[in-house]
Amino acid sequence: MNARPAAVATGSPTRPDTAGRLFVAGAGAGHEAHLAAYGPAPSSGTDLIRELELSGLTGRGGAAFPVWRKLAATAAGRRPVVIGNGAEGEPRSRKDATLVQHAPHLVVDGLLAAADAVRASRVYLYVRSGSGTPIRRALAERPDGGRVRVVVAPHTFVSGEAGAVVNAVGQGVALPTDRLHRLSETGLDGRPTLVHNVETLAHLGLVARYGGSWFRGAGTLEDPGTRLVTVSGDLPAGGVLEIPGGTRVADVLAACGTGPVAAVLVGGYHGAWLPAAEVDARLSPSGRAVPGAGVLIALGPGRCGLHLTAQIVRYLAGQSAGQCGPCRFGLPALAGAVGELAGRPAVGTEGRVRRLATTVAGRGACHHPDGTSRLVLSALDAFADDVAAHATGRCVAGGRP
Numbered sequence: 001m002n003a004r005p006a007a008v009a010t011g012s013p014t015r016p017d018t019a020g021r022l023f024v025a026g027a028g029a030g031h032e033a034h035l036a037a038y039g040p041a042p043s044s045g046t047d048l049i050r051e052l053e054l055s056g057l058t059g060r061g062g063a064a065f066p067v068w069r070k071l072a073a074t075a076a077g078r079r080p081v082v083i084g085n086g087a088e089g090e091p092r093s094r095k096d097a098t099l100v101q102h103a104p105h106l107v108v109d110g111l112l113a114a115a116d117a118v119r120a121s122r123v124y125l126y127v128r129s130g131s132g133t134p135i136r137r138a139l140a141e142r143p144d145g146g147r148v149r150v151v152v153a154p155h156t157f158v159s160g161e162a163g164a165v166v167n168a169v170g171q172g173v174a175l176p177t178d179r180l181h182r183l184s185e186t187g188l189d190g191r192p193t194l195v196h197n198v199e200t201l202a203h204l205g206l207v208a209r210y211g212g213s214w215f216r217g218a219g220t221l222e223d224p225g226t227r228l229v230t231v232s233g234d235l236p237a238g239g240v241l242e243i244p245g246g247t248r249v250a251d252v253l254a255a256c257g258t259g260p261v262a263a264v265l266v267g268g269y270h271g272a273w274l275p276a277a278e279v280d281a282r283l284s285p286s287g288r289a290v291p292g293a294g295v296l297i298a299l300g301p302g303r304c305g306l307h308l309t310a311q312i313v314r315y316l317a318g319q320s321a322g323q324c325g326p327c328r329f330g331l332p333a334l335a336g337a338v339g340e341l342a343g344r345p346a347v348g349t350e351g352r353v354r355r356l357a358t359t360v361a362g363r364g365a366c367h368h369p370d371g372t373s374r375l376v377l378s379a380l381d382a383f384a385d386d387v388a389a390h391a392t393g394r395c396v397a398g399g400r401p
């Protein structure tokens with residue numbers, strides 16, 4: 001293992017390290033500056049899968065699956081493919097684009113380390129159009145950059161879903177497919193395929209250099225390492241932050257200069273509302289505030305959470321691939337019912353919203369209906385008072401709905 005970079009060396013392996021890890025080389029650093037900051041590229045001789053298991057690194061794209069398990073499953077097959085996923089379909093997320101534009105070499109290090117660990121025969125980076133130029137420039141600087149093919153993702157919500165990623169790279173159509181096949185067994189062209197979010201790959205590149213124990217030098221036992229979050233909404237200064245795992249939501253908001261909030265949407269459009277009384281919850285895949293795609297949206301006092309939820313659900317209903325019943329029929333009906341709830345609902349509207357949200361979950365070929373259902377059900381809980389107020393023709397946002 002190499003020595004740690006200077007900006008990370010301030011943390012001890014037994015104490016959470018609050019120093020940033022992912023942007024140590026400086027924004028937009030070239031390959032030489034990157035190597036000067038982090039040391040030589042990870043050795044392919046390292047037992048990366050074992051180090052990843054030791055690190056506890058989980059996927060940063062939303063599902064929080066243990067990274068080592070996906071590598072181990074893919075490595076068991078013949079001639080695998082590895083795809084770095086920077087599609088970032090979540091509209092409020094900027095973390096992946098920020099990472100690819102400002103620390104592209106860390107992403108490529110992780111991508112190639114993962115490819116070596118599973119003995120991949122083909123390697124792709126799938127990124128949003130704005131990230132294509134910086135990543136191609138970075139690849140051109142590297143002696144190993146020729147191994148990576150870049151594919152540009154469309155700007156749609158579902159373009160980053162793993163099945164859609166494989167379809168986009170293979171056939172140029174970013175639509176999800178059914179969940180019957182594991183990508184680790186049969187993905188691109190029928191080969192075992194590993195799809196990892198670009199932030200996950202950046203962390204993986206560091207684990208390959210410094211080892212699993214080093215990774216645990218930041219964060220908590222349950223959520224080791226650091227993670228990127230994109231913070232937006234009713235606050236003075238949002239943006240992308242690198243935070244230790246297990247950071248309290250309230251501390252993230254405070255770092256953005258936020259005062260009191262009515263609620264926070266944690267995890268993005270497929271996430272869940274956290275009411276003001278619970279903002280002391282720690283961000284953790286196994287906790288009350290599940291970071292998901294690393295998106296936090298602050299709802300200021302006096303703003304109507306039902307209204308914002310209705311806007312988001314209408315957007316999500318329009319973003320489905322229209323291939324499955326729950327998306328073609330269920331989500332538009334759900335969007336209509338949530339819109340009614342955010343206005344002046346008739347008796348029984350809340351029950352209809354709950355029924356529709358429960359019905360669409362688990363029935364699509366991908367998780368799009370599940371995530372939409374989670375958002376809506378969490379809004380019913382977090383904004384129970386608002387639901388009651390709207391039923392009587394009042395709204396916390398002031399005046400009539």
Ligand code: SF4
Pocket residue numbers: 158176177319320321322323324325326327328363364365366367368369
């Ligand atoms: S569940 Fe919805 S988004 Fe997913 S594949 Fe089916 S139609 Fe497309």
